[in-house]
Amino acid sequence: MQKRFPSLSLSSYGIGWSTNKRIAIVALVVTVLLATAATVAWLSGNGNGRQGRDHAAPAPASSPSSSEAAAKPAAGSGSVPKPPQIAEPVTYAKAAAQMLWSYDTRSTSRDQQLAGMRAWMTNEPKYADWASVLGQVPDPVLWSRMADQDQNATASVTEGHYPSAFKQALADDPSAITKAYIYVVTVNGRQQIAWKKGGGGAEERAVTLAVQCRPNHDCALAAIAPSVTQ
Template sequence: MRRRALLGGVVLAALVALAALAAYLTRDGREPTTHATPNASPVADAPSPNGSSASGSAAPTVHGHGLPAPPVTHDPVAFGKAAATALWAYDTRAYSQPELVTALRGWLTSETKYADPASVDAVVPSPALWKEMAANGQFATAKVAEGHFPDAFARALQTDPGAITQAYVYAVTVSGKQSIAWKGSPAGGAESRVTTLAVQCRPSQSCALVGVMPSVAP
């Protein structure tokens, strides 16, 4: 609770124009947001969200068993796109649910007063759902279409570029598509995805994930 309140105070004071990010960083005892999680059944195509121009990208590093590791980059949009790819992709055939949770937590900033592991954990299917998915050999791949700073965030940075220099936390909205397949259905199905992430990029170190915001900022 104190961690999120502190982060909220820092970012709210620095970026008063970004109400969505401030609300995320200052939330305390509210009900956790339900993030989209993979289904154990086929999914249908959905229309892709509109977005602004694409930015640079950095692919996640793949470690043992296909688990994702964060790239080394100082570009918050590129990191956000890589993080979204890692959050949307999974393979129940290659590793366990706890192993994926541990790998994704490795993307979080080491500054624990900012990190929000619960928001990352919420993206991963529950152990019970994972067990059902694993019985079907279900796996998912992700393809990112674009990433950008939300309009309000970009305007705040243009108005006061120095306002971010205490926490160096950026909001990044990423859109793309998640493709899901399972035993007996190699073609599977696909659906569009869009999410807004909080990313920390201090000048002296590579970017790291702060958390998954509870709503999408356009």
């Protein structure tokens, strides 16, 4: 019988923001979102519709060390696409989600995966929560096991939108966005996973991203955000 290996999954590998990062980013977006984020759980995938359960559910990745979180991996980006030149938050968030849900261990090392993902981040350290993105990637041992089975995934995005809490808070205080120009966007889609000997399956995916889109600049990923009211 084909041995089943965990998949690279946003909803299952998230380690969450640190308190300081969450306050620094979410409070700068809109004060109301800070209260919302404090009362809801991180996206866990438990509420998502599941299909193709012929592969194992992902196991949590080990927490990254401080040195790994601070490092900037080199050696190219493998199959990870380069960040697009997009200035509209929802469109950028949809592209970022597709990137985060896609990988190919046949042609991409873990360091290359990290390097490719890091290129999508904002270059403003105050707002870049790299740890929330790093937490989506399996640890080196698990990545190696996945590579042994040629595990790979492609993704499609069905839609992206501003959560209602974000829209309401922005309507209540339009000037708040000008402090950091960070937008909260929820993206829904589907991930198709495959491995050796015809193994594979599919899962519905959902993720909420914090995207920075300053005027006259391309957007960049700031963090994987807390889930908020849809």
